[in-house]
Amino acid sequence: MRVALATEFLEQYGGAQKTLEAIAELYPDAPIFTAKYCKKKQSDLINSRKIIAPKGGLMSKSFFLFRMAPIFEGFDFSQYDLIISDGTTWNKGILTKPDQLHISYIHTPPRFLYGYSQEGVKWQKFPLIYSYITNLLRMWDFVAAQRPDFLVTNSQETRKRIRKFYRRDATVIYPPVDVDFVPTEPKKPINPTFIAVGRLARYKNFDLLIEAFNKLEMPLTIIGTGNDENRLKKLAKKNIKFLGHASEDTKHQYMKNCLGLINTVDDEDFGIVPIEVASHGKPVLAHGSGGHLESVVEGITGMYFYDRSVEGLMGAIQNFEKAIHENKFDSEIIKQHAGKFSKSRFQNEFRQFVQDRAAEKFGL
Known part of the structure; x- marks a missing residue:
C-alpha cells in the first residue's frame, strides 16, 4: 500500500x-x-x-x-x-x-x-x-x-x-507524549520554581500569569519564545525569568526540578505540556476548561482555576503552593497518569x- x-x-x-x-x-x-x-x-x-x-x-x-x-x-x-x-x-x-x-x-x-x-x-x-x-x-x-x-x-x-x-x-x-524522556543532569543546580511553558502569544494569557506573580513576588520561570515576548518582558519584574527557546533536554530538566506547572490558556485543544510535566511526577495548575479537563485530574495530578482575574489567579496559585508543601500530590500516581499518553x-x-x-x- x-x-x-x-x-x-x-x-x-x-x-x-x-x-x-x-x-x-x-x-x-x-x-x-x-x-x-x-x-x-x-x-x-x-x-x-x-x-x-x-x-x-x-x-x-x-x-x-x-x-x-x-x-x-x-x-x-x-x-x-x-x-x-x-x-x-x-x-x-x-x-x-x-x-x-x-x-x-x-x-x-x-x-x-x-x-x-x-x-x-x-x-x-x-x-x-x-x-x-x-x-x-x-x-x-x-x-x-x-x-x-x-x-x-x-x-x-x-x-x-x-x-x-x-x-x-x-x-x-x-x-x-514522550513520557519516558530522561534529561541529563544540569551543569548548575536548578532552583525549584513554578514554570510556564509554551509559545509566547497573547491567547496563552502569559500577561495574566506575569501580573499575578508580580504581585505575589514569587519566582517564576517562563520557557518559550513568540511574537509577544518583548511586551511580556516589559511587564515582568525581576522575580520572573525568561529562559527563551530551550532544547527538549533543557525543558525537561526544568520540568523535573520545578515545583509545578501553571498553564493559563483557556479552551486548550488538549495540552501536551501538562502531560510532559506529569511524566516527572510534578503537578499542574490549569484553567478548568477544554482539553485540560482530560489531561489534568483535579486533586490527583493537579488543580483547576476558573477566575481569570489577577486576584483570582493569585488565590489559585497560593492554594496550589500550599497543596504542594502539604504533599497533597503523589508523584508516582501523577507519573502513572502520564503513562496513559x-x-x-x-x-x-x-x-x-x-x-x-x-x-x-x-x-x-
Whole structure:
C-alpha cells in the first residue's frame, strides 16, 4: 500500500510536529507534503524524508493564509492509496479519488475561525474585512472537512468542536507524549520554581500569569519564545525569568526540578505540556476548561482555576503552593497518569485504526 503524509507547516517543532513524527515512524517510506518547510527546526527523522513543498519564497503569514487552500488542493496524490493528513485547517482539504483512503488527524478546527482565543493576524484590525474573510474561510473549511473518509482527533473536547462545526464524528486517539524522556543532569543546580511553558502569544494569557506573580513576588520561570515576548518582558519584574527557546533536554530538566506547572490558556485543544510535566511526577495548575479537563485530574495530578482575574489567579496559585508543601500530590500516581499518553500507546492505537479502515476499503 502506497502511503503519503500531509501536514500544514514544518517551520517549528511542537505538538503537531511530534504527532506527525510518530505517524511517520509507522510509514517509513511515506513522503511528506507540506506548505512550508524549515529544515533547521525539524527532527532528523522528518528531515530524512522526501519533503514536497511549494518552491520559491513565501509571503507574510497574513497573506499566506489566502494561498493555503490552493496549495493543498493542488498537490498531486494520484499515485498513493492511503493519505494521512495531520493539522488543523488546510490539509484536510486535499483532493482524493474514490478509490483512495484519506484519514485526517485534526488537532482542532481552526481557532481563529470559530471564536476561540488565538494568535491574531494583521487584518483582524479591520473588523469588516476580517468578518468577510472569515465567513468565506468558514464555508471552505466546512466543505474541506467533508473530504476525508475518516476523522481522528486528539481529545473529547476537540471531538465536540468537530461535531458542532463540521457535523461529523471523529475517533479520539490522544496524541503522543514522550513520557519516558530522561534529561541529563544540569551543569548548575536548578532552583525549584513554578514554570510556564509554551509559545509566547497573547491567547496563552502569559500577561495574566506575569501580573499575578508580580504581585505575589514569587519566582517564576517562563520557557518559550513568540511574537509577544518583548511586551511580556516589559511587564515582568525581576522575580520572573525568561529562559527563551530551550532544547527538549533543557525543558525537561526544568520540568523535573520545578515545583509545578501553571498553564493559563483557556479552551486548550488538549495540552501536551501538562502531560510532559506529569511524566516527572510534578503537578499542574490549569484553567478548568477544554482539553485540560482530560489531561489534568483535579486533586490527583493537579488543580483547576476558573477566575481569570489577577486576584483570582493569585488565590489559585497560593492554594496550589500550599497543596504542594502539604504533599497533597503523589508523584508516582501523577507519573502513572502520564503513562496513559505514551508515544507507543498512540502508535498502537493509530496503526490499528488505519489497518481496520484500510481493510474495509481495500479488503486487506
